[in-house]
Amino acid sequence: MMREKIKIKKIDYLPARQVTFSKRRRGIFKKAAELSVLCESEVAVVIFSATGKLSDYSSSSIKDVIERYEARTNGVEKSDEQSLELQLDNENHTKLSTELEEKNRQLRQMKGEDLEELDLDELLKLEQLVEATLVRVTETKEELIMSDIVALEKKGTELVEANNQMVVLRERMVMLSKRNTGPALMEPSESATSTSCNSALSLSLEDDCSDDVILSLKLGRP
Known part of the structure; x- marks a missing residue:
């Protein structure tokens, strides 16, 4: 039973x-x-x-057994943590190494190397990728060229404006120099004019005196 x-x-x-x-x-x-x-x-x-x-x-001894248990537990925990960290590091290293190798392979293929292992579809995809890359490179180059042209035009405009300002300043300096030297040049002509006026006045007086003498001579005859 x-x-x-x-x-x-x-x-x-x-x-x-x-x-x-x-x-x-x-x-x-x-x-x-x-x-x-x-x-x-x-x-x-x-x-x-x-x-x-x-x-x-x-x-x-139960105390010895407990101490051995604690030491074993702590050691296993630390060992497990170190193993886990080491495993994660190894996995990350392996992943990064794989990605780096793949990027290097793609770079070599874009340079025209290691193409033997590619089939027709992969070669067509690579060709499209290279063409797209070339278009982006050309667009970037044209943008840089246009930026340089705009910068040169702006600089040329600034130089023309600076040159025009220099011309205006030069003309003002010439006008100011003419104004400063004008009165000194006019002094001889004014003295000459006053001298000629005095000579003309003395001549007219002499003419008047001679007429009076002649008139007095005519009136004084019997």
Whole structure:
């Protein structure tokens, strides 16, 4: 007759629960001792009851077993973290190396190298890519040329304006120099004019005097 399998669930009846705890605890400790002896292993079992009572078993010093467990756990965690970081670094390095090799291969093919491994479709795609690249290069070159032309035209306009300003300044300087030298040039002509006027006046006076003498001579005759 088969033994009925007990359903694992919480025992609500407190006395039965305490009895079951005591029996199962002894059974666990017995199995741990057997495992330690049969397999020559270190075993430690720590149990806290529902009331907080501590029960433990260890094949050696439980403190040594716990310290060994903590050291092993911390070492494994650090080792796992280092392994994970190293694995990620290796994956990133492999990915970057693959991308770099692919870019170098595309660059060589755009230069006309390593074309033997390409089929007709890949060659057509490469041709379209080169043509599109050439169009962009030509457009960029034309933009730079137009930019240089505009800059040169602007510079030429600035030079013409500066030259015109220099001409205007030169003309003003000539006019100012003429104004400054004008009165000095007029002084001799004015003196000459006054001298001629004085001579004409003396001549007219002489003529008048001679007429009076002649008139007096005529009047004084018998």
